[in-house]
Amino acid sequence: MKTENANERNSVMNKDNITDFLGKNPFFWSRLGFCYDPPRAGKDGKQIIFSRDFEDYRRVHRQFADAGVKLHTTILNSGWVADGKFDYTLTDEILDEVFRGNPDIYYMPRVKLNVPPDWCRNHPEDTFVYYFGPRDAESISALAETPEQDYFGFDSDGYSVNGGKGVWKDDRVNRGGLIGLQSFSSEKWVADASDALRRLLVHLSESRYADRIIGVHVAYGMCGETNLWGSWSPLDSERTGLCGHRGDFGITNRRRFREYGIQKYKSESGMLEKWGDPEPPTPLAREEVRDSLDGMFFPEGSKERDYFEFVSETNADAIEAYCRIVKESSPLFGHELCAGVFYGYMYLPQAANAGHLALRRIIDSEYVDFLSSPKGYFRCLAGDPGGEQGPSESVAKKKAWLDEIDDHTHLDRRPEGRAANEDESLTLLWREAVKNITHDQGFWWMDLGEGWYDSPGLMGAISRITSLQSEISDIPSRSAAEILLVVDDGSLAATSVSYGLNFGLMYQLHSELKLCGAPVDTLLLDDMLTTDLSRYRMIVFANCFRFDEGERERILGKVSGKLVVWHYAAGIMAPGFSPDNYTRLTGFGMREIERWDDVFCGYSSGYSNGNFRKPGDFPLFSPDPDGAEVYSVYPNGDPMCCVRGNTVVCACPSLKAADFREFARRAGVTIMCPSDCAVFADNRVAGFFPKEGFDGEITLGKEKLKVSVPAKGRLVFRIRGGRYERVL
CATH class of the missing domain: 3.40.50.880 (Class I glutamine amidotransferase (GATase) domain)
Known part of the structure; x- marks a missing residue:
């Protein structure tokens, strides 16, 4: 697989260098193809897509391609429209629109493998059930496709999408669900979703775009981010609250948790000696307020600790199964495909309930090429240090880490949480890019708001960043951190x-x-x-x-x-x-x-x-x-x-x-800026992003330089032969 990067040379993605390739070439993500998840048909019988403003989407894809960003990604409908039913009409429409006017880009679709809701009616024993939900198959089946089935994993007055012309409006209120979609421990789901993924890959390999498709971003669970249903929901002990959303009390999950305990403790009696009973621990047992240190920590053999490990292992089973299918489908395309997922959100308070603690297993998996998460949403505006949702640098030691840069620029339609003006937007772009470049990580620019980068100033910055990244890509990164x-x-x-x-x-x-x-x-x-x-x-x-x-x-x-x-x-x-x-x-x-x-x-x-x-x-x-x-x-x-x-x-x-x-x-650490300032640096690039205005000396290697940087501003240097050349 060949693609031109910003300095007009060819780089090759093959089986041996996928991690390096993904880490050195930026992506662009847009809402082109953003469709309802789980699969849902509208009143016209067609699969719901939120917007068909394809011309605007294609224009932005073209802008990024012209800026040197040749790897593109969007959500692609899987074609799995109902239990046992497949239709690639929307899939093909999205593919055509992605490449219309952009024949020179390469594409990695994000494919969601959540089940169609009717699947839960036909397979109630394999359905995710909340704590206050029913325990028998007949009652579970009766809730499928009703208002008491939670489609998203959280309460919402319909599918949450961010404005914009042509955006579809949801008429289905999603609140107070008793069941979710598939259980993450369901072998039936893994088998059926694997079949859907294989069918899609065959379909894509037979399309005229097969040589432009470089891999698949596998997605499922809440927001497609491999989080168990309900794991982000607030805690409340009342039925009207959401405490009951935490955990799966469905038929298959309860059976498999019991089997997990029997296997771990060698017998049913051994399991019962440790746990007392075979049921998953209640949500409150896992996170009630503790008043002593010994109560704060779960000992080896406790049901709570075993449950956290169990949900992460079953989640990892699914991740490896789907990524393996992508890798083994490479011969259909005539080139190596990359495969990866959102995973490793261990900085979130509900990481254990979300099934995100099998990090070492996923990092070591031969079937997974990359992990990803959205950039951290805490203290992420201009003047803030930004952050991650997981240990990206540990991932990047063995896999590619692809940071989803979804900074809300001043062009976002929502006033809350966005940059105040273009100058602050430029600080966000450079901070996130320099952070990833200096940690040898990949990333994609995300436009979740239909036009976040739609200005000459911002696209000019994207072009400069892409050129800088390409210019230094052959120089091994050595962290400057002490x-x-x-x-x-x-x-x-x-x-x-x-x-x-x-x-x-x-x-x-x-x-x-x-x-x-x-x-x-x-x-x-x-x-x-x-x-x-x-x-x-x-x-x-x-x-x-x-x-x-x-x-x-x-x-x-x-x-x-x-x-x-x-x-x-x-x-x-x-x-x-x-x-x-x-x-x-x-x-x-x-x-x-x-x-x-x-x-x-x-x-x-x-x-x-x-x-x-x-x-x-x-x-x-x-x-x-x-x-x-x-x-x-x-x-x-x-x-x-x-x-x-x-x-x-x-x-x-x-x-x-x-x-x-x-x-x-x-x-004895070298303080590069003696002020509250985020500094990202390796042997190739150094960036300074102060919280308040800074007027004084910074340290660059053995040199000191007098600088003046405004509050929420930026200062970036290219390091060449020990010399620091100012980029910004």
Whole structure:
């Protein structure tokens, strides 16, 4: 497969270099082909598509192709229109429109494999059932295609689409569902969806566009992002609320969870000894507010922990099955196809319930070429550091990570959450691009609003970014970061869901650290253990609560001589729960303290309480300073953050950018900008994105440069032969 990139040379995608190819060539995504999911026919009997403003879509695709972005992606109807029924009329229409006027682009369709709703009527035992839903097949079947079937996995007054002329309006209210669509543990769904995918691939291979199709982005679940139905819903204990949406209590899933326990514990009696009963744990059992540390963490053998692992493993089964079909269909096209999914959203509070904790298995899978997620939606405007929803750099060590850049530019029709003007929009474009380029990651520009980039200024920036990316693509990236952030997916399965703690450890901590004025790398704990850490001077551990036997000693050996920041109850399970484990890891004792309110969560602002949970939904403790420096205290005066030598313990996530900058200075980290500023840099590119206006010296290698950058502005350099050439 050959495609021209921005510097007009040919690059080749083959079986051996797919990861490299995807990481070096940007994509563009538009709403062309955006159709109803699950498959649904309108009053005319035809599959519903939200807009047929094809001419406008094609024009934007052409603009991106002319800017050097030759890889394109959209949603493509699978043709699976009803149980056992296939119709490719809409599929072919979308294909024709994608390539009309754009014959030189290459295409990776996003194909959704959620079942048509009538499938649930015919296969009730394989249907996803919420906690308050029925347990017998006849009652489940009767709810299919009624208002009590949840089509989306969340309550909504119809399909949520963002304005624009020609956009179809939904007349179906989707609220209060008792059942969802397919169970993720259903072998019947995997078999039927596999058949639908194979049929589609044969159809595509026989089309006149076969040589332009480079792979498939496999999608299913909520929003096509492989999240279990209902896993993002707010928590409420009332029937009118959504607590009951969390988890699958359908016939097949209950059977398979029981079988999982029997297999893991060697017998039914062994399973019952551990669990008490074979039913999935209730939603409340998985995430009720805990008032003690030992209640906050699930021990090995607990039903809650096993359930989190089970839903991730069954999700991974489906991912591998579908990606394998794509890979094995490559001979039909005469060239290698790439395959990947949205996965690894471990920074979200419901990652465990969503089935997103089998990261290592998916990263190691021979059938998966790329993983993706939308860019982080927290603190993502101009002046903010932006972010991710998962450990993209760990993924990129072995697979391609494709970041979905869906920044709401000033051209978005919705006023909330968008850039204020074109200058802020340009900051967003450059920040997201430089972030990905310096971390050796791929990405696609997403236009979810029909015209987010439709201005000469923004398209000019896209062209410059594409040229820069192409210019440096043959130069291996070497991170300039001397700070490493470590996260752990394994600890999430062993931890009760807490919105407040997640807000601190996975949102605010990440944002504040990235604003410290120095580049930051992020890795999974297991990758940290196998990575050369010699260039890092400061290592920050976010949610690393659970260690395997002997792992604590390996970690301490790896970080010896570096400044280390431990957060919350680091290493308290090693592997069993004990406060002594925390002391052996950090050198500090600990004592639990009573809460004075249900609001305090460390960081003072920015918490979104749209989930019926107070931010103070986790237990607190205080480290025993025993002569150490008390760096900060709780509102009641108890020590909260303490420092002894190169060890920092922060019992409640609360450190700001200035605090991290102070610790980085103590560690000898090069502070490239002595202000609250996100810095992304490798050996090829360096970008500065300050929160407030900055007028002073920045550090570039061995040089210092006097600069003036306005608030929410940008400063980007191309590094060539040790020289820093200003791009912006």
